Amino acid sequence: MxxxxxxxxxxxxxxxxxxxxxxxxxxxxxxxxxxxxxxxxxxxxxxxxxxxxxxxxxxxxxxxxxxxxxxxxxxxxxxxxxxxxxxxxxxxxxxxxxxxxxxxxxxxxxxxxxxxxxxxxxxxxxxxDQPVKPLDQAVFWIEYVIRHKGARHLQTQSTKMSWFVYNCVDVIAALMAVVLLVTFTCISIVRLLWRIILVGKKVKHE
Structure with missing residues (x-):
């Protein structure tokens, strides 16, 4: 076509x-x-x-x-x-x-x-229509970082985080713990109700 x-x-x-x-x-x-x-x-x-x-x-x-x-x-x-x-x-x-x-x-x-x-x-x-051409601006910031030896004052705080915090492992672990707790609670309630039903049936038969 x-x-x-x-x-x-x-x-x-x-x-x-x-x-x-x-x-x-x-x-x-x-x-x-x-x-x-x-x-x-x-x-x-x-x-x-x-x-x-x-x-x-x-x-x-x-x-x-x-x-x-x-x-x-x-x-x-x-x-x-x-x-x-x-x-x-x-x-x-x-x-x-x-x-x-x-x-x-x-x-x-x-x-x-x-x-x-x-x-x-x-x-x-x-x-x-910009005050500074993009190439000139890029050159300025490259030279700025060189002049200030890495410009650590402009670096994001994420560079100081441990991999554990940076990748939100603690958040993921907390969420998984909540999910597991809710799941375990639901299973326990279902098992308890099932036992109550079985006990009721046995009482009726007796």
Missing amino acids: HLLVFAQLPQKVVWRYMGQRLANLGNNTLLVNWLPQKDLLGHPKTRVFVTHGGTNGVQEAIYHGVPVVGLPLFFDQPDNLSRIRAKGGAVIVDIAELDRHIFADALKTAIYNSSYKENMQRLSRLSR
């Missing part, structure tokens, strides 16, 4: 695909085992990004201002894509209703409707 839709597009398609080479592959489609996604999204000729809606991919699409066609599957993916659609930057396709025509319409909408590109570029400008 994807092959037929991609082959009909006038644009070139780069598809991350792991497996045997597919038959009927369009001349405009390149299959690769791995690709530098961030660099590809940053290319000025990239028109649309087809994604399942993972957090990293969505953030990269926003940063580079590339419209999205989303095929969410599970976890945070539907929510990630819904947020972009609400801002006018994504077309979402329900995977359960996906067919060739729906997928083709979604691609053409994201590519040829200029509002999607404009909205994503607006989100990109908002994302990039």
